[in-house]
Amino acid sequence: MNNRPLNSLRPTETLELESGLSLVPRIKLLLTVHRADKSVNPFDEWKFKRSLIDYIKSSFFITVPEEDLVIRKFKDLNKRKREEPVARGRLFVHDLGFLSKVISETEDDVERADKKFLEWRRGFVVKLDGIELNLEGTKFKLNVAVPVSDDFEGMKKEWEEIIAFGARGYQRSGRMQPDTIVLKGMPSRWFAETRVSSKPSMLVTHTIVSAIGKIRNLHVAEDNSVGDDADEEDIVSGLHCKIVVRFEKHKDFYDALKILCGRSLQKQGSRLKADYDVTWDKDGFFLDARHQIEERKRMPARGMGERDDGYRQHSRVSQFSSEEGQKRFKE
Structure with missing residues (x-):
């Protein structure tokens, strides 16, 4: 994995991640x-x-x-x-x-x-x-x-205007800077535990994403809407996942978003490149507890105990620090 600071990466350079993944x-x-x-x-x-x-x-x-x-x-x-x-x-x-x-x-x-x-x-x-x-x-x-997803300067201008004019619930304060990124259209199998499941794992996702910044909160779920420019035939249920990551600092968020813009995700040994969609969170995903309730409603009909166990695991893993996530994953 590349240990160089993200802000030293030029726009034509590749960033190596964990699990044989890289941002090209x-x-x-x-x-x-x-x-x-x-x-x-x-x-x-x-x-x-x-x-x-x-x-x-x-x-x-x-x-x-x-x-x-x-x-x-x-x-x-x-x-x-x-x-x-x-x-x-x-x-x-x-x-x-x-x-x-x-x-x-x-x-x-x-x-x-x-x-x-x-x-x-x-x-x-x-x-x-x-x-x-x-x-x-x-x-x-x-x-x-x-595409909007590749226009980092455009997104930066957008959040600066929102902060300046207090739109969308943001206060007029320089301290109210965004810290959350939303990734859509990621291949679920690339974020799953090998030989365990084809569904994305919170632990694996944490390990991979923490390579681009220290994480405060993390959410991962099935995604059936790849992007605004995707065709319906591109969307197959269960193949893609949506990742919402809140970083500890605005600087981590800034560097990560800049790196994710204009790149595709590639897995070692595969010619496939994941053309994901990335944006910044304008709606306060982790600040609104209602998203947790809605996600639970959309879960498949299973036993109450299994749902509760999954929810508790999600809450516990999403609070991991970068160091804790990588330590447990390596074990």
Whole structure:
């Protein structure tokens, strides 16, 4: 595991975690496709993918594998108005080696490296946004945006405005700084106890997450809503989990959120990368005791004793310090 301070990690570097997991840097963009002419010809997803991949390679000298570009047309195209989109998708750039020309490998100033990376990504988005691709005489226009989950500066501005104006129940005080992160779409098996269960374990989750900061509270549960940009066919019950982690200090929260933005979770020996959704908690999850009651209501119908034991275990584990969690896990 990497023991370097999180604030010394550049945007193109990988962070090693426990259990063979690592946070690998990547660029993710959300795509929306509109018709650019009056044609009503069918939209061919494969042809559009090939055309866009070729355009990126010729214009930016970036090779995007087919599996890193997802394009899905809307099922109700015959019911949509002409100005409405015909497809949406996601573009990933995982091999960021070409950015070594932009961000020097000897760059010690992390803030400067972050700034250069964001400037390059912003320029990349601007050049891609609005392009028109001609598919055998039919033109389609592409709109591109950075997902909210990858926009750390945008989230930072949001909580600063909330603190300043006292919205959403926050007081006008610099001391009321956020300290809780919400992660959705994490593979449940990667946070489960090996050969014990496929469901996420509080203890394993604590050990993994504590690598990015000291934890005050932790909550993990099944998640059937991967993200705002996910398609229904991407969501399979029980495969993903939602993790809510409250850090001891705002600085730990700040560094962790910054690292989680713009990265995917990868497991050693697997080619699969988890495209999770990360945000900061605006609603005071751990400050509102009602969430515990609601979670218990959603638990499967089991014996009262089993439910109570699980609830007590959740409460006990969520209060572990980082040191206690790692010690028990290693045992």
